[in-house]
Amino acid sequence: QVQLQESGPGLVKPSETLSLTCTVSGGSVSSGSYYWNWIRQPPGKGLEWIGYFYSSGSTNYNPSLKSRVTISVDTSKNHFALKLSSVTAADTAVYYCARDDPGYGSSWSFWGQGTLVTVSS
Amino acid sequence: SYELTQPPSVSVSPGQTASITCSGHKLGNKDVFWYQQKPGQPPVLVIYQDTKRPSGIPERFSGSNSGNTAILTISGTQAMDEADYYCQAWDSFTAVFGGGTKLTVL
Numbered sequence: 001q002v003q004l005q006e007s008g009p010g011l012v013k014p015s016e017t018l019s020l021t022c023t024v025s026g027g028s029v030s031s032g033s034y035y036w037n038w039i040r041q042p043p044g045k046g047l048e049w050i051g052y053f054y055s056s057g058s059t060n061y062n063p064s065l066k067s068r069v070t071i072s073v074d075t076s077k078n079h080f081a082l083k084l085s086s087v088t089a090a091d092t093a094v095y096y097c098a099r100d101d102p103g104y105g106s107s108w109s110f111w112g113q114g115t116l117v118t119v120s121s
Numbered sequence: 122s123y124e125l126t127q128p129p130s131v132s133v134s135p136g137q138t139a140s141i142t143c144s145g146h147k148l149g150n151k152d153v154f155w156y157q158q159k160p161g162q163p164p165v166l167v168i169y170q171d172t173k174r175p176s177g178i179p180e181r182f183s184g185s186n187s188g189n190t191a192i193l194t195i196s197g198t199q200a201m202d203e204a205d206y207y208c209q210a211w212d213s214f215t216a217v218f219g220g221g222t223k224l225t226v227l
Binding site: 049062096104 | 164165170175215
């Protein structure tokens, strides 16, 4: 059973770059055909999909964030990463990493516990 | 951009049936997924591809999708079902969530 765990700074200054990693255990980021996703949730608000890295090497991002987002995979560390540049207070959120389960369509069965990132000076 | 609309809140008495709607343009032509989220926890998939239940999800959870509306139905609602529920679909390779519905069991 694959498990995901987010990590990274809990506080980021405005205009800087938010960087998070999602460590994968019980599986490999380099095996299979999976979508490795980032999803966020501002405090008290709903879910917003950020984007994914597909096992083939392709990426796809939410158009509303596309100019600021990069999702990449590091196979040597068995993790995937999120970078979000030029952050503002509106980027304050719990950030989740998630992976699909091909048996359940294009949905997300595997989630990390989430990590809160606050954007503040 | 594509939008999914959910009622902010739904209330139901224990043992009764709760219905949560999700509306979007020609939503019936898309696969709809439903997630349950309890406070401080990540979402859990409860319905995929409109009507299917993942392993481990109780039979009281069911879904439908036709026209412009998808519906999540919880039959015989239990106190443990109190949570936020989000519908989700894909549009032009972009994942879109509804705003979420807070289900209160009282």
